[in-house]
Amino acid sequence: MHFPTTDPLGLPWLLPAPDDLRAQVRALGGGTDAIAAHALTGLAGHALDLDQLTSVAKLLDKGRARIEPGTLTPLRLAVLMDGTADHLAPAIRASGLRHGLLIDTWVAPYGQALAEATRPGSDLGASGVQMALVASDFRSLGLGRPHVDAGAAEDAVAGALARMEAIVGGLAARKITPVLATVPVPAGGWMGSFDALAPGSPAAMVTEFNVRLAGLARDRGALLFDAARVAALVGHGRWFDDGLWNRSKIPFALDAVPLWADHVARLLGAARGKARKCLVLDLDNTLWGGIIGDDGLEGIKLGQGSSDGEAHLAVQAMALDLKARGVVLAVVSKNEDAAARLPFQKHPEMLLREADIAVFLANWNDKATNIAHVATTLNIGVDALLFLDDNPAERARVRQMLPQVAVPEVPADPSLYPMMVMGSGWFDAVALSDDDLKRAEQYRANAERSVALQQIGDYDDYLASLDMACELSAFDGIGRARIAQLINKSNQFNLTTRRYTEAEVAAAEAEPQVFDLQVRLVDRFGDTGMISVVIARASGEEWLIDTWLMSCRVLGRRVEEAVLASLVQGARAAGAKRLVGEWLPSPKNAMVERHYEKLGFKPAGMIDGGGTRWVLDLADHVQPKLPMALSGDRSFAA
Amino acid sequence: MDETQVLAKFRDVFADVMDIDDPEIGMESTAKDFEEWDSLSNIRLVVAVERAFGTRFSNADIEGFSCVGDLVRALVARAG
Numbered sequence: 128m129h130f131p132t133t134d135p136l137g138l139p140w141l142l143p144a145p146d147d148l149r150a151q152v153r154a155l156g157g158g159t160d161a162i163a164a165h166a167l168t169g170l171a172g173h174a175l176d177l178d179q180l181t182s183v184a185k186l187l188d189k190g191r192a193r194i195e196p197g198t199l200t201p202l203r204l205a206v207l208m209d210g211t212a213d214h215l216a217p218a219i220r221a222s223g224l225r226h227g228l229l230i231d232t233w234v235a236p237y238g239q240a241l242a243e244a245t246r247p248g249s250d251l252g253a254s255g256v257q258m259a260l261v262a263s264d265f266r267s268l269g270l271g272r273p274h275v276d277a278g279a280a281e282d283a284v285a286g287a288l289a290r291m292e293a294i295v296g297g298l299a300a301r302k303i304t305p306v307l308a309t310v311p312v313p314a315g316g317w318m319g320s321f322d323a324l325a326p327g328s329p330a331a332m333v334t335e336f337n338v339r340l341a342g343l344a345r346d347r348g349a350l351l352f353d354a355a356r357v358a359a360l361v362g363h364g365r366w367f368d369d370g371l372w373n374r375s376k377i378p379f380a381l382d383a384v385p386l387w388a389d390h391v392a393r394l395l396g397a398a399r400g401k402a403r404k405c406l407v408l409d410l411d412n413t414l415w416g417g418i419i420g421d422d423g424l425e426g427i428k429l430g431q432g433s434s435d436g437e438a439h440l441a442v443q444a445m446a447l448d449l450k451a452r453g454v455v456l457a458v459v460s461k462n463e464d465a466a467a468r469l470p471f472q473k474h475p476e477m478l479l480r481e482a483d484i485a486v487f488l489a490n491w492n493d494k495a496t497n498i499a500h501v502a503t504t505l506n507i508g509v510d511a512l513l514f515l516d517d518n519p520a521e522r523a524r525v526r527q528m529l530p531q532v533a534v535p536e537v538p539a540d541p542s543l544y545p546m547m548v549m550g551s552g553w554f555d556a557v558a559l560s561d562d563d564l565k566r567a568e569q570y571r572a573n574a575e576r577s578v579a580l581q582q583i584g585d586y587d588d589y590l591a592s593l594d595m596a597c598e599l600s601a602f603d604g605i606g607r608a609r610i611a612q613l614i615n616k617s618n619q620f621n622l623t624t625r626r627y628t629e630a631e632v633a634a635a636e637a638e639p640q641v642f643d644l645q646v647r648l649v650d651r652f653g654d655t656g657m658i659s660v661v662i663a664r665a666s667g668e669e670w671l672i673d674t675w676l677m678s679c680r681v682l683g684r685r686v687e688e689a690v691l692a693s694l695v696q697g698a699r700a701a702g703a704k705r706l707v708g709e710w711l712p713s714p715k716n717a718m719v720e721r722h723y724e725k726l727g728f729k730p731a732g733m734i735d736g737g738g739t740r741w742v743l744d745l746a747d748h749v750q751p752k753l754p755m756a757l758s759g760d761r762s763f764a765a
Numbered sequence: 766m767d768e769t770q771v772l773a774k775f776r777d778v779f780a781d782v783m784d785i786d787d788p789e790i791g792m793e794s795t796a797k798d799f800e801e802w803d804s805l806s807n808i809r810l811v812v813a814v815e816r817a818f819g820t821r822f823s824n825a826d827i828e829g830f831s832c833v834g835d836l837v838r839a840l841v842a843r844a845g
Contacts, residue, residue: 149781149784149786153786177809178781178782178784178809178813181784181809182784185784211805213805214805214808214809370821370823370824371808371812373824374808374824374827375804375808377808381808381809381812382812382816
């Protein structure tokens with residue numbers, strides 16, 4: 128299938144599928160060898176059409192037992208759809224690979240969404256599903272025919288919403304996180320432009336339904352999938368195919384399935400912490416037109432007055448807008464350092480300044496090496512990076528050396544760069560926490576802290592000089608979004624890598640047997656926000672530590688010792704005798720393999736899958752003096 | 766295009782949609798001859814054929830096709 132280069136239906140930010148894709152899929156599927164995650168993500172990283180997605184999904188079915196998930200996160204998803212969904216589920220599964228997920232799907236029988244979500248003993252309840260995509264259609268919601276009477280229109284919208292509330296309630300009772308899809312506005316009209324003013328027009332009713340659905344998602348901790356916006360991006364005239372609906376209850380055009388499925392997958396990926404955290408920018412011909420080393424400050428094209436200059440300005444504006452919501456910015460450029468920094472310091476039309484860039488690497492090293500260095504410096508994985516470069520050779524090189532880095536294709540015209548980066552969905556978010564808003568400041572402050580260490584020398588003196596204040600508190604409604612975000616994003620300092628949704632976090636708060644802990648840290652350089660989360664469960668004389676994670680930003684600050692002190696005192700107060708901790712290995716958490724040993728726990732055996740169990744006798748624990756002030760309802764501070 | 770040419774082009778489309786290499790397909794072939802050819806893949810097949818041949822079938826047309834030959838003859842007639 129061939130689309131013009133910027134048509135969103137063709138997923139233009141991805142490389143075109145290779146001609147022998149089917150043969151490659153077949154080669155992976157044949158034989159008895161293990162199937163590596165990177166081979167699957169490599170295939171799915173291309174712009175696949177529906178037939179190709181279906182063939183990759185078939186490989187996932189056939190080879191399921193042989194797949195080594197590696198860094199892919201498994202997810203069981205139910206698809207509750209008005210209309211036919213059997214062709215959509217394979218597309219979601221194949222697209223999931225592109226966003227770090229190994230998805231298994233369970234599709235509700237046609238017309239059974241409400242029954243499956245609410246009926247006691249339904250198959251859905253027994254399916255082990257973690258999330259459910261609920262995608263309605265205006266034709267089955269009763270919003271397809273107009274109402275002259277405004278009261279009848281209100282009844283129709285309220286009735287459609289009541290159906291969604293019932294489904295959400297049924298899913299919540301089954302501990303399944305709902306993913307509620309907005310409804311694409313029907314293409315057909317009733318009274319033309321006046322539809323927008325007539326509350327009973329299908330367009331107005333669907334629009335009102337979508338507004339209330341977003342409110343429902345917000346109130347009930349559900350995820351919102353804005354399918355209406357995907358349809359609008361494509362255009363309603365191309366989105367809907369009435370012939371297909373009449374023939375087979377196919378809800379939208381088959382050509383739109385790859386884009387729709389990628390949008391589903393990116394949302395689920397973001398919910399599982401797979402979204403990218405850092406935008407790595409090339410400079411010459413990306414942030415400005417021309418080559419600073421050759422053209423000089425006056426020669427580069429940037430700013431109002433030239434079309435290329437405005438295009439590059441728009442790239443900078445996109446970067447700043449991403450930074451404002453917590454994406455970290457880095458620069459990797461083949462340049463002399465002084466020349467590369469000159470526009471940031473001296474060019475009057477530059478929007479980006481040096482202070483906006485957390486890591487600035489301008490040298491003549493291989494870009495892949497520099498990009499790996501960005502990840503190390505920021506203490507994040509390379510799979511948290513997105514690299515934007517106008518040069519196809521550099522993009523190809525980075526894809527080859529670091530296949531985990533997201534590298535969007537961009538056409539020659541820089542005006543289209545922002546659309547490709549944002550259209551890729553690799554920066555999609557499911558929440559915006561206070562910590563997101565402060566993150567850029569935090570990374571800059573981190574850089575200052577390392578300077579402070581160099582000046583002071585002795586590490587204990589350094590820690591004391593930071594004037595740290597650590598707040599240890601029980602979970603609460605204010606912290607919940609950030610707690611769920613940390614639970615789903617933290618990979619390295621994460622003892623068990625158990626993922627919980629916001630709804631599950633809320634449920635844990637209410638359980639009397641659960642000791643939960645959220646930890647914040649402030650020092651003289653700034654507020655690092657919430658940086659650690661612990662969930663422990665009391666069982667007789669033992670407390671089992673289900674979850675212990677910490678942001679790598681505060682490694683080496685002895686926060687884990689403050690956390691242990693809180694756990695020990697909480698357990699003692701409850702009459703417990705022992706703390707039991709587990710380390711469950713993941714591809715990323717080797718750094719905490721000896722976490723419990725370092726804190727004075729004794730080995731207590733192995734766990735299936737290579738993990739270890741540790742126990743601390745509370746009678747043995749002696750509280751060390753910590754270089755920080757403690758506060759909060761779980762600090763047990765005098 | 767004559768029937769032979771249309772059938773050859775249809776075979777390529779069929780191979781991609783059904784994910785079968787070199788399918789043995791002729792004018793008399795029907796869905797019963799292929800395990801992969803079910804009601805769902807048939808929908809994808811019709812849309813892919815419409816796109817490849819730049820035409821659009823009505824639901825009545827589609828219901829009238831009982832074998833590959835019917836479809837091929839309809840495509841030849843439309844190509845003129």
